[in-house]
Amino acid sequence: MRSMFLGLEIGRRAVMAHQTALDVTGHNVANANTPGYTRQEAVMVTTPSYHAPAMRQDLSAGQIGTGVTINEIRRLRDDFVDFQIRDENRTQGYWQSLEMALDKIEVILNEPTDQGLRGVLDNFWKSWQALSESPENESVRAVVLQRGMAVADTFHHIYRQLQELKEDLNAQVKAKVDEINSLAAQLADLNQQIQAITIAGKEPNDLKDRRDLLLDQLSKIVDATITQERNGMVTVLIGGTPLVQGIDNASLEVKPDTGGIFNVVWQGSNHQLSLRSGELMGLLDARGPSAGSSLGEARAIVPRLMDELNLMAKTVVMTTNAVHRGGYSLNNINGAYPDGLNFFDQPGSNDNDPSIEWARYIKVSDAIAGDVKNIAAAGHRTLDAAGQRINFGDGANALKLAQLKHTLNRDEYYAQVSDLNTVLGGAEPFPLNVAIDFTVEYPTGTTTTINIPAPGAGNEYQDLDEYIGAIQQSLTNAGLPVSVRAEGTTLVFYSGDPDFAGVNFAATGAVGTQPRTMIKQATVDDYWRAQVSSIGVVAQEATRMVDNQEILLSQLESKRQSTAGVSLDEEMANMIRFQHAYNAAARYITTIDEAIE
Secondary structure, X not given: OOOOHHHHHHHHHHHHHHHHHHHHHHHHHHOOOOOOOOOEEEEEEEOXXXXXXXXXXXXXXXXXXXXXXXEEEEEOOOHHHHHHHHHHHHHHHHHHHHXXXXXXXXXXXXXXXXXXXXXXXXHHHHHHHHHHHOOOOHHHHHHHHHHHHHHHHHHHHHHHHHHHHHHHHHHHHHHHHXXXXXXXXXXXXXXXHHHHHHHOOOOOXXXXXXXXXXXXHHHHHOOEEEEEOOOOOEEEEEOOEEEEXXXXXXXXXXXXXXXXXXXXXXXXXXXXXXXXXXXXXXXXXXXXXXXXXXXXXXXOHHHHHHHHHHHHHHHHHHHHHHHHOOOEOOOOOOOXXXXXOOOEEOOOOOOOOOOOOHHHHOEEOHHHHHOHHHOOOEOOOOEOOOOOEOOOOOOHHHHHHHOHHHHOOOEEXXXXXXXXXXOOOOOOOEOOOOOEEEEEEOOOOOEEEEEEOOOOOOOOEOOHHHHHHHHHHHHHHOOOOOEEEEEOOEEEEEEOOHHHOOOEEEEEEOOOOOOOOOOOOOOHHHHHHHHHHHHHHHHHHHHHHHHHHHHHHHHHHHHHHHHHOOOHHHHHHHHHHHHHHHHHHHHHHHHHHHHHO
16 A cells, blocks of 8 residues: 555645746746846656556556656757847848948048039039139139149048048957957856756756857857757857867957058967958958958958049049149249149159059149149240240130049040150251150050151151151051040040050150059049949948848847747746646645645
């Protein structure tokens, strides 16, 4: 005969099981608004029945139940939904970083407004138009000077702000690396705690919640690969390299190049981090790569925009100066010859040096800033041989400068010819003691060379026009769609054929300069509009992607919460259910106790 105390044990087990279930319910209610918390439930199972089959056992109608116990307290979480959320997190993080940078760029460019670069340049060209109509008016000349200074100041302002944005993005890269290292250390520590509790046969649910929350944060920063191990720990890889493995974690570090731009490498190995998406990749794509690194090279949004701004500034400086040098000022400092003054200073001694920051150093020349009479608005001399004023200028050169807004639409290459022995308008033949070779290299790799021989018998020219005519005839005979013209002390080679764009057209010999790369096949205005539009397109794409990702992640989070989220209504129902069961079990114990007495 079995003991009556079995009934007391069944009641005790029932009370304890439902008390635990009430505790779990209370824990759920308490953490209903805790970030990352996963709803838990007490899993009840029956205890082994009495008695087990044996050769000798008490006769009974069958096995007698012995009560209930809590088998485990489990988290209600869908691992596949977690995987989907983390996969989409990295995409959202990438586009959010780009969107942030692009929003700042759009504010810096301030287009299209009158205060933007396009508006300032437009006013600059208009001032030359006004000067062409009133070349003798010093107040109009002062406006040209002020508009030129405004152009320089606008280039400076935009370039400086882009540089500051690049530095800010660089600082954010370092901050993200520090955050990754912190998360990695926390994950390794949690792995150790979780492993110890798992080995003891328990479920470290709250620790796993904390770890999952950290993994969600990490997945937004970098495209991490996360693997759940059998011992309860997780392994985290970035680009195939372990960041967290068991109770150990690696660290990243930033190493600045000579310009202070950080390269992200694995600490101790200098092995470059491999990334495809995430916030860090978005920052790198916006900031651009550091020296010797490919991270951020694909887009390099800010550096490329700074390069385009430098190209803009260089084109404005070079083309304005090329025309201005061919004009005559009110001071007419060279008498019968064009004044040869630059309107803008040209930074550096080598115009082809790609390291020159034209937008940073563009500046109206001191000669122009010091005396507006030195602005070369006229196309013909303004003083006679005795230094007496003939006229105030015809404004023809100013008109050329005004028309630059509309005529910078061809491939134009510049070669200095200041060393040519030319006498414009001279009546006597004169030698041009140079030979010039023109080499045209096509994208296919084929080349054509044209030679203008040094003067010899029958090789003398009355003026520069005849010399240019000889060059043009040679180009035409070679079947090249290239034209040549003179602008002051500069020969300009250009092609109106759009299919001719992109070839390398080099002049060598005594003329002696390589072509200076500038804007081709577009006016400065059109070119800048295209650059601003391209930034706008990428910004729209970033905004669209961020919006799409937010919708997608919202749907996935709703799906996650349908399983893992705490429903207070459901918990209240469980509370009542477990309370009644607890009371019934207590009443059962009382009944058994009375029966024993």
